[in-house]
Amino acid sequence: MRAVIAIVAVAAVMGCTSSTEKAVAPPAEVAGVPDSQLGLSKTSVFEVPAAAPFVYAAHEPGENRLLPRMTAEAPPMIPHEVAEFLPITRDANACVDCHAVEAQEPGGPVPLPASHYVDLRNAPGARRDTVAGARYVCTACHAPQAAVQPLVGNDPAG
Ligand code: HEC
Numbered sequence: 001m002r003a004v005i006a007i008v009a010v011a012a013v014m015g016c017t018s019s020t021e022k023a024v025a026p027p028a029e030v031a032g033v034p035d036s037q038l039g040l041s042k043t044s045v046f047e048v049p050a051a052a053p054f055v056y057a058a059h060e061p062g063e064n065r066l067l068p069r070m071t072a073e074a075p076p077m078i079p080h081e082v083a084e085f086l087p088i089t090r091d092a093n094a095c096v097d098c099h100a101v102e103a104q105e106p107g108g109p110v111p112l113p114a115s116h117y118v119d120l121r122n123a124p125g126a127r128r129d130t131v132a133g134a135r136y137v138c139t140a141c142h143a144p145q146a147a148v149q150p151l152v153g154n155d156p157a158g
């Protein structure tokens with residue numbers, strides 16, 4: 001408000017007309033938007049709401065169902081617990097130990113897709129014998145399934 005008064009005062013000193021003074025003042029409806037209406041989260045911007053806690057579902061490999069993918073290019077969600085298979089280190093990768101199979105046995109791990117054996121940066125046309133470096137840390141792309149409510153809906157009707 002002080003800034004507005006100062007600008008009006010300067011404008012008056014410079015001999016501006018009253019129409020210029022009106023243009024400087026912010027429109028009433030903009031000045032009146034409460035901070036709780038500024039974002040998708042209908043809380044004050046000065047509050048930090050705590051997200052609801054959730055737990056990953058407890059399923060050993062082979063016990064759960066696969067979720068449909070959002071798109072063909074999306075990394076599928078991991079249907080089983082991962083805590084006992086982490087961390088992934090240079091010398092130990094339990095994910096590869098299970099998933100580097102040629103074909104799927106009933107109830108067995110889903111084989112790594114061909115894309116995970118291709119080094120796209122250095123040799124895009126060649127299939128390696130081992131998992132490409134960029135695919136080695138599986139959890140950089142794949143996340144375990146969890147029953148989590150979306151923070152903000154994206155259905156205009158709902
Ligand atoms: C003991 C063997 C085993 C280990 C270790 C393992 N998995 Fe699995 N994984 C499975 C099996 C079996 C399935 C088939 C689905 C199920 O759980 O029934 C599966 C399914 C998946 C799928 C779903 C694929 C799809 O098409 O939807 C992903 C992704 C996956 N695992 C990623 C991982 C990652 C990442 C790790 C390491 C953190 C890992 N897995 C460790 C056995 C294993």
Ligand code: HEC
Nearest residue numbers: 073074075095099110111113115134135136137138140141
């Ligand atoms: C850079 C991201 C990325 C990393 C890292 C990655 N994946 Fe994937 N993964 C994907 C994407 C994207 C798909 C789906 C497209 C495809 O098949 O290439 C996929 C598909 C899969 C599938 C499903 C195969 C099928 O035929 O249904 C399995 C199983 C899988 N990944 C396991 C793993 C494991 C185990 C690792 C670690 C060794 C890993 N992924 C590392 C992105 C990644």
